[in-house]
Amino acid sequence: MKKKYDLLVIGGGPAGAIAARTAARAGHSVLLVEKRPAIGAPVRCAEGIGKEALAEFVEPDERWISAELKRAELVGPDGVSMLLEAEMAGSKVGYILDRKIFDRELVWQAAGAGADVMVKTRASAPLMANGAVKGAVLDVCGEKMQVHAEVTIAADGVESKFSRWCGVDTTVPVREIMSSCQYLMTDIDIDEECTTFFLGNETAPEGYLWIFPKGKRTANVGIGISGKKSGAGHRAKDYLDRFVRRRFPDGKTIECIVGGVSVCRPLGCTVADGLIIAGDAARVVDPLTGGGIYNAMFTGDLAARVASKAMDEGRVNAAALMPYDEAWRTSPMGLAIERNYHIKEYLIKLSDEKLNTIIHSAKSLDMKDFSTLTLVKELMKRNPKLVAELAVLRALIG
Amino acid sequence: MLEIHRDVCGYCGCCVSVCPEGALELIDAYLEVDDQCTCCGICAKVCPVGALEVRDEEKI
Ligand SMILES: Cc1cc2nc3c(=O)[nH]c(=O)nc-3n(C[C@H](O)[C@H](O)[C@H](O)COP(=O)(O)OP(=O)(O)OC[C@H]3O[C@@H](n4cnc5c(N)ncnc54)[C@H](O)[C@@H]3O)c2cc1C
Ligand code: SF4
Ligand code: SF4
Numbered sequence: 001m002k003k004k005y006d007l008l009v010i011g012g013g014p015a016g017a018i019a020a021r022t023a024a025r026a027g028h029s030v031l032l033v034e035k036r037p038a039i040g041a042p043v044r045c046a047e048g049i050g051k052e053a054l055a056e057f058v059e060p061d062e063r064w065i066s067a068e069l070k071r072a073e074l075v076g077p078d079g080v081s082m083l084l085e086a087e088m089a090g091s092k093v094g095y096i097l098d099r100k101i102f103d104r105e106l107v108w109q110a111a112g113a114g115a116d117v118m119v120k121t122r123a124s125a126p127l128m129a130n131g132a133v134k135g136a137v138l139d140v141c142g143e144k145m146q147v148h149a150e151v152t153i154a155a156d157g158v159e160s161k162f163s164r165w166c167g168v169d170t171t172v173p174v175r176e177i178m179s180s181c182q183y184l185m186t187d188i189d190i191d192e193e194c195t196t197f198f199l200g201n202e203t204a205p206e207g208y209l210w211i212f213p214k215g216k217r218t219a220n221v222g223i224g225i226s227g228k229k230s231g232a233g234h235r236a237k238d239y240l241d242r243f244v245r246r247r248f249p250d251g252k253t254i255e256c257i258v259g260g261v262s263v264c265r266p267l268g269c270t271v272a273d274g275l276i277i278a279g280d281a282a283r284v285v286d287p288l289t290g291g292g293i294y295n296a297m298f299t300g301d302l303a304a305r306v307a308s309k310a311m312d313e314g315r316v317n318a319a320a321l322m323p324y325d326e327a328w329r330t331s332p333m334g335l336a337i338e339r340n341y342h343i344k345e346y347l348i349k350l351s352d353e354k355l356n357t358i359i360h361s362a363k364s365l366d367m368k369d370f371s372t373l374t375l376v377k378e379l380m381k382r383n384p385k386l387v388a389e390l391a392v393l394r395a396l397i398g
Numbered sequence: 399m400l401e402i403h404r405d406v407c408g409y410c411g412c413c414v415s416v417c418p419e420g421a422l423e424l425i426d427a428y429l430e431v432d433d434q435c436t437c438c439g440i441c442a443k444v445c446p447v448g449a450l451e452v453r454d455e456e457k458i
Binding site: 035036037042044120122157158159160161164170171172173174177179180181227230231232235236237256257258259260262 | 408409410413417418423424426440443444445447448
């Protein structure tokens with residue numbers, strides 16, 4: 001283990017692993033530190049990802065793919081269900097991963113590319129000089145050591161403490177944290193090729209409940225609700241337990257995980273002198289779906305490429321790293337976050353009654369004939385009372 | 399005072415992300431609170447399993 005690296009990556013999730021892999025492949029010395037004793041465990045994820053999105057960064061491998069999806073089902077507050085088959089769902093079709101193996105594979109690839117890796121190693125403070133980040137103090141099994149780096153990438157996930165210690169406010173607003181709980185359940189009756197989403201204030205206030213298949217008679221059954229709606233007696237776990245008792249009374253829970261997903265706007269600025277913030281730490285989760293695996297890999301990769309270029313050019317201040325911030329904001333991912341943020345804000349204000357009307361109405365259409373925009377237009381024609389709400393939606397999508 | 403019920407906590411970091419004071423930190427599976435805590439109760443509200451409790455102070 002060296003005392004000095006070109007790049008220090010904090011966090012061994014998808015953002016950190018891809019960042020380390022990219023920088024190591026570019027020939028830089030890289031150290032990735034992960035505070036947990038094992039990469040990828042416990043899992044904090046429902047593990048869904050689009051096929052094309054995944055393939056951008058890693059070759060799909062059956063060792064870490066739990067299920068391949070053919071369709072998605074949306075269930076409204078009154079129980080009405082709408083099915084989207086693969087050919088209509090487009091890029092939404094994907095896989096359910098096994099992230100314990102997947103996350104490990106990504107770190108493995110980073111190590112294979114030449115990065116050093118330390119687990120059970122926590123970054124506990126930044127090393128600062130003249131306002132610039134120069135590495136970190138690491139707590140390694142009770143011992144402290146300093147590691148200097150030209151650039152540090154904070155990929156420390158939803159907690160995002162490292163950036164905070166560097167002076168960036170990463171606090172997530174209460175109403176924009178999805179307070180989440182999930183059971184890995186087995187011995188349950190499910191469609192093994194379908195993801196199901198349940199909406200409604202009784203089921204999952206300002207969030208949704210999901211069933212993501214994980215193979216034979218097994219699924220991630222989980223929920224995310226707005227932090228604003230959470231409190232004693234009505235927490236994510238309470239809602240989930242109620243659902244599971246009704247729907248899968250004989251199912252067996254073999255894993256229980258909790259988590260927080262930020263559905264706020266991304267950080268106002270994701271670089272500082274010597275520092276780049278990537279993945280969940282930068283708050284780049286898709287605010288509508290809560291999906292963040294792809295966004296973490298995308299920003300991790302971009303962060304490493306920009307850092308690599310900056311180091312080659314000998315300047316690593318905020319201005320030199322700014323192309324990272326600009327590039328992800330104007331990328332399809334950045335634009336999708338912006339658009340989906342507005343759609344999310346619109347949807348959470350819809351009453352159950354209106355949501356029911358929209359789903360009933362959409363269900364009666366032959367979805368194959370419609371793009372999203374023409375679908376909204378058609379819905380407006382059929383639901384004159386909802387024109388105002390739907391107009392907002394149309395404007396957002398169009 | 400913020401009480402942490404470590405037997406309930408699932409060490410997920412949800413509370414850490416919303417604390418306006420940055421008073422919480424997860425040290426692997428061990429949640430710690432420091433003296434910056436103002437007992438605002440935000441973390442206790444959002445915890446998915448109810449592992450946090452503000453004692454002797456009005457709850458939000
Ligand atoms: C319940 C739930 C369901 C979800 N479902 C989906 C889904 O179906 N699809 C999807 O795309 N996304 C989903 N997400 C979001 C997804 O899990 C995250 O967006 C993704 O893991 C982000 O990757 P990351 O690398 O940014 O952060 P993480 O995967 O969180 O990795 C950060 C790592 O940094 C480590 N770390 C933190 N601080 C330090 C420190 N100081 N020193 C060293 N290491 C540190 C942490 O231990 C952690 O391992 C879900 C999230 C939750 C909570
Ligand atoms: S939100 Fe609750 S379960 Fe998660 S780390 Fe905080 S106290 Fe523990
Ligand atoms: S009570 Fe408020 S200040 Fe104290 S740890 Fe919780 S969120 Fe932070």
